[in-house]
Amino acid sequence: MTQDEMKKKAAEAALEYVVTDSIVGVGTGSTVNFFIDLLAEIKHKIEGAVSSSEASTERMKQHGIRVYDLNAVNELPVYIDGADESDHYLNLIKGGGGALTREKIIAGASDKFVCIADESKLVDVLGTFPLPVEVIPMARSFIARELVKLGGRPVWRDNFITDNGNIILDVHDFEILQPMKTEAEINKLPGVVTVGIFANRPADVLILGAPDGAKTVYSK
Numbered sequence: 001m002t003q004d005e006m007k008k009k010a011a012e013a014a015l016e017y018v019v020t021d022s023i024v025g026v027g028t029g030s031t032v033n034f035f036i037d038l039l040a041e042i043k044h045k046i047e048g049a050v051s052s053s054e055a056s057t058e059r060m061k062q063h064g065i066r067v068y069d070l071n072a073v074n075e076l077p078v079y080i081d082g083a084d085e086s087d088h089y090l091n092l093i094k095g096g097g098g099a100l101t102r103e104k105i106i107a108g109a110s111d112k113f114v115c116i117a118d119e120s121k122l123v124d125v126l127g128t129f130p131l132p133v134e135v136i137p138m139a140r141s142f143i144a145r146e147l148v149k150l151g152g153r154p155v156w157r158d159n160f161i162t163d164n165g166n167i168i169l170d171v172h173d174f175e176i177l178q179p180m181k182t183e184a185e186i187n188k189l190p191g192v193v194t195v196g197i198f199a200n201r202p203a204d205v206l207i208l209g210a211p212d213g214a215k216t217v218y219s220k
């Protein structure tokens with residue numbers, strides 16, 4: 001089975017978390033794209049969606065799914081999004097697609113965060129995937145030096161501007177043994193908009209697509 005087929009299995013399994021007549025939080029990425037395509041088939045059962053990126057907004061609008069501004073929404077029972085890595089406590093690395101800031105906002109605003117991924121994303125320790133950090137452009141060099149002091153090797157993501165007009169530093173060679181602590185440390189650097197560690201608000205449910213079906217892991 002291909003990685004895409006496993007992503008699709010996870011996306012299919014996430015449909016059962018969609019609450020009828022509610023607004024669904026929708027993330028970004030190739031796994032979420034499968035989810036959006038499936039959500040389109042039941043769009044008559046939901047009121048609409050809030051979106052974590054221009055790309056997901058565009059895809060949902062093409063399907064005729066109504067997309068709301070988060071400011072217009074009081075209740076968000078569930079948020080469905082992918083991840084670049086998850087540990088066994090459902091702490092995540094996100095931001096491979098560069099949408100980490102809006103993703104973190106929607107995750108924070110939702111009652112339940114359901115993460116969908118293929119099984120290769122489950123790791124013992126976060127950090128093999130380079131950690132994305134969204135940074136205000138003028139702070140780029142300063143933040144890069146600070147990230148080096150923390151032990152990482154930041155690389156400026158080429159030709160990439162986020163939906164919020166900022167840049168991304170991808171931090172390589174950075175083993176994240178204490179996700180909550182590292183998230184807080186990087187967050188407090190002036191000029192950092194968002195760090196792609198989701199430990200303060202981890203996923204509540206992780207659905208992993210695998211060759212023998214989708215497996216669900218709940219947060220401890």
Ligand code: 5RP
Nearest residue numbers: 029030031082095096097099
């Ligand atoms: C985007 C993300 C994605 O969820 C993450 O990169 C996973 O993407 P994919 O589903 O394509 O593997 O955080 O910012």
